[in-house]
Amino acid sequence: MQASQHAAHAGHHEDDSHGHGPTGLMRWITTTNHKDIGSMYLWFSFAMFLVGGAMSLIIRTELLSPGLQYLSPEFYNQMLTLHALIMVFGAIMPAFVGFANWMIPMMIGAPDMAFARMNNWSFWLLPPAAILLTASLFVPGGAAGTGWTLYPPLSIQMGIGMDMAIFAVHILGMSSIMGSINIITTILNMRTPGMTLMKMPLFCWTWLVTAFLLIASMPILAGAVTMLLTDRHFGTSFFNAAGGGDPVLFQHIFWFFGHPEVYIIALPAFGVVSHVIPAFSRKHLFGYTSMVYAIAAIGLISFFVWAHHMYVTGIPLTGQLYFMYATMLIAIPTGVKVFNWVTTMWRGSLTFETPMLFALGFLVLFTIGGLTGLVLAMTAVDIQLQDTYYVVAHFHYVMVAGALFSAYAGLYYWLPKWTGHMYNEGLGKLHFWLSMIFFNIAFFPQHFLGLAGMPRRIPDYAQQFADFNMISSIGSFGFGFSQLLVLVVVFQAMKGGAKAEARPWDGARGLEWTVPSPAPHHTFEEPPPFDPAEAHG
């Protein structure tokens, strides 16, 4: 990994007129450069994506046919827990922080992030957390087998692997909060003169709102897991009815974090897509102002809907009604965003390079996930579908198809800027089509399994679920192995290929395209002149 990071940045050394202290490994450990740190975030998240992906393939191998084949039920539970924790906290969140590090300073004409040293620390907190999570598999009792939701009292029963997961969550939370403070400060203070907030690229807007969501929600999660820790070891009874506590209290606290977390993942994805679709439609983004309001509205409402994850816990009827109506409200700003993207393409001049294909894939699949979300918002229907594979399908459509496809759209879009080379378009398109087809083979049948009543988080299932499970497993293998293609594409682009111009996409707008490709190690040491018409897509 280290060697490959070097290769990634060989180009940058040549452009760098300043030199920067240590070389070799120490360069990466001590770097304060937003581009270096962005790259490290992206490589880290890809490594975690492969680890979490391998776990999902282990899960799908067990589920290929009825009966227990390869895994014990306890190990199966550990796999599904770590798969989720690693994918959410290790893969998707760091990926978008990587994009933020690379792109926000370049989009707003800033020389670097506001707190460059803290930025380094934010990143280097991640590997210890990842090691804690993965190493917990090898301690006595194994990793936490509770699902990523860590519900007590089950999480009270777990071994030391649970404590390791709790500390990992603490560390990841610290990293996220520091990263968020950095992003907010950078965006609010370091824009080039003339770039008012309402002329700022939309990716920066999505991250501004996301960073506030992180600062508001991560301490809540840290509090929840700390209470778990003291219940486990220090005799408190926050979640123990025998001591005057309530297990359901944990769920309220967890989901008060957990629901904003969904938008922490989704909003930056919306931001990326809001750059890619205008670029390949050769048009300005439709409804910029309403996009900003929609992002802010989604961010705000996300704090008021948490108990829609808890319809079956016995919350009162009035509570169920309130959370149902509040959840339905989210459909309105989300709909506005989808309609804006669609109208951006309308009467454009469309081309279909890989970033655009992934953005379109995002649009289709995220809309499906959003619409099944509307079905799940209805309490009475949700009670039929809660804890079934319908929910598994729903959140993979919004998380994998929503966040991952959007991250790929961003990766292919900005790769020429990062490496200075055009990527292999043929391989990129192959990667897209394989991902799109296999993703749907893997996850669409899970809607049917859920409707028919197959619970999630079970290592073995009744025979009427066998056929769709086999299809789903085959799709997941295809999807998993297709993702290795992106590694080939990125290595090729790092090594060579057609030279990328400063603005390789003729429809792309924004300050990042005014600097050469690859972007020099230091950019915008002087604030660049600002042209509102070219400010963003």
Place this chain on the structure above:
Amino acid sequence: MAGLPGLFAGTANAAWELNLQAPATDLARRVYDLHSLLLWVIVVIFVGVFAVVAYSLVFHRKSKGHKAADFHDNTTVEIAWTVIPTLILIAIAFPATSTLVQMRDTSQPDMTIKVTGYQWKWGYEYVTGDAAGVKYMSVLSTPRDQIENKVPKGEHYLLEVDRPLVVPVGKKVRLLLTSSDVIHNWSVPAFAVKTDAVPGFLRDTWFRAEKEGTYRGQCSELCGKDHGFMPVVVEVVSAEKYAAWTADQKKAMAAVADDPAKVWKLDELVARGEKVYTANCAACHQPNGQGLPPAFPALDGSKIAKGPKAAHLDMVIKGKPGTAMAAFGAQLSDTDIAAVVAYERNAWNNKLGEVIQPAEVKALRGK
């Protein structure tokens, strides 16, 4: 897709089932219809939005020489696509609300049954009605060999239990749910019932089955190792059959009630204890007593199983807080506890030759 179930309706266990299970209560039918309505709404929205996208993709492409227009705001359409979805949502909210209100109305039940979740089985106790006082455990009956693929799987693989919940047809059955260890969830899709069983709290839910038959569901909240192996089976029977079943249960309960004063011999105690062990202990501590360390310790040669009798009994009665070791004091009778502890102290290599009488358990419980 709402039209499809007609095509695919076959047995309830059709392998290619595409929709919710066939409803067996009035409430479940309303939920089914609400879902069908929503499905149509989202299909129409999806088709509408992506028809526009498809038109753009085909006609507004650069390769056909289409030049990009220059517009990026239109207040009228932006207001329209905010207001129209709002109206659709308000329209949906009406049936969604009334269905939910019906779902939560547990008043005026014909009978009440208490359901207790255990790792990993269900306990049923009839609280009111003719069967008041009847109580028993309901455990997965699928043989281990089927799960391990050593023999072919049966028709109701993983969805069968030794003793189902038996209820009369057409009666409003109220369930009180709780748990003795972690959160479980009692769910029967055909009744549109799914409610958490939370330790230390009571939740309630209800159903009124319209047709006799067997209805199956599963635990729907991750509850540890054997979460996938604690199904729910409900037998809905006619009033006559229910009366007969009730009478049988009461007779059987009277017959098996142990004489508390009986003095047990070692071999009968161990024989009884082995049955209790298989039903309650073997899932974790394994039939060979080796356990699955470190989460589930071995009993063969363990300090507790070979140590003082009182500490061993205490562990079984009170459990070990913070671990999966449940307190069996409330689940098992004095005789069963005496038997299972005697079995554990005499099985495998723990040949202590000790006899434990139910009276000793009774004495310890008092402390």
